[in-house]
Amino acid sequence: MNANQPSLACLGAPPAFAEKLHVGRPNIGDRERLLARIGGILDRRWLSNNGECVREFEQRMCAVLGVKHCIPVCNATIGLEVAIRALGMKGEVIVPSFTFIATAHALQWQEITPVFCDIDPATHNLDPARIEALITPRTSGIIGVHVWGRPCAIEPLAEIAKAHSLHLMFDAAHAFGCSHGGKMIGNFGEAEVFSFHATKFLNTFEGGAIATNNDNLAERIRLMINFGFKGEDNVIYIGTNGKMHEASGAMGLTSLESMDEFIAVNRAHHHDYARTFDGIPGIALMRFDEKERSNFQYVITEVDQAAFGLHRDELHRVLRAENVLVRRYFFPGSHKQQPYSAYYPNAGLLLPQTERVCGRVLSFPNGTAVTAGDIARVGDIVRAAHEHAPAVRRALQSN
Ligand SMILES: Cc1ncc(COP(=O)(O)O)c(C=O)c1O
Structure with a gap:
């Protein structure tokens, strides 16, 4: 090996890279604009609870995706849990095993059984041909994952869901900015959940969003991520705290610009x-x-x-x-x-x-x-x- 070749450190030479080269190092947009937005948040003294940055982030995402609602949340795991619950999934739900663990956990956390389905080795996504054999009287839904941001076999999954009266939603954690048949991911199934974790190409430090074109579902989701509050003193639903805060909204806006x-x-x-x-x-x-x-x-x-x-x-x-x-x-x-x-x-x-x-x-x-x-x-x-x-x-x- 000469000086232009890598060292192959396992053979005893020093590593080729002096500094570590990571998978998932964050993309950072325009620093000045981010800091100006953070300054605005501090000036307004409005740090969370549907503030100006988070509201604007939702509007801009809806415009990019062509979807009616894209509700910012604190992370995609909570987003998945909330979407699953808002859809009324229960019993068993068919999911791939080849996904980040949060897809299965979001079900098991609410005592819904994830039933693991095999993937198509060419796409790494759910294999629709394997789904029907897993449907039982307890099955209430299918969650497809757009692994690597490459869309699932959406139409075959939708046909199976329709034929068996199952809910269909997507874990779109990897797929913000991706399209299927010219239509942006965010518009498929009953809901799609994005992640804006620091390792995702577009980040809000931590964060996520639930996209849907269903007004009733969106209303339930908005209630659920805010403890079920409708108005100041009136809780009408079981809820959790899934809100995105303003600093994340500011990062989201800045990331979207880049x-x-x-x-x-x-x-x-x-x-x-x-x-x-x-x-x-x-x-x-x-x-x-x-x-x-x-x-x-x-x-x-x-x-x-x-x-x-x-x-x-x-x-x-x-x-x-x-x-x-x-x-x-x-x-x-x-x-x-x-x-x-x-x-x-x-x-x-x-x-x-x-x-x-x-x-x-x-x-x-x-x-x-x-x-x-x-x-x-x-x-x-x-x-x-x-x-x-x-x-x-x-x-x-x-x-
Ligand atoms: C496929 C998939 N689903 C869900 C998640 C969870 O996202 P978050 O970290 O925003 O909770 C991830 C995160 O990496 C993911 O890759």
């Missing part, structure tokens, strides 16, 4: 990754449909051990030793996490594609904190790991 720039950077990086991984055997990059709108936030690869020469977990260790903090999403799968693994120890038998994909996916850093030069170096490390696979494996085994 949304096109964030997407352009992510998209360019995606193309850089495609170029740098091109020709490395066993590394398949998941692509976005360029005819639709996408936020290009997730750089997802599948590692085929036979072709690459190392298992995904070995490449994960190599890259982390080089200070490239890649992630094994959604390893090991929700069905293998507590309490679900205790409740359903054999669930994996029904989830072969989920288990396979969980063992292959590696997510790479993207966003405005990453440069094209970083991506080229990451590609060099991956290529070197492939070319020196036997030595790398021996080094990993001795460490």
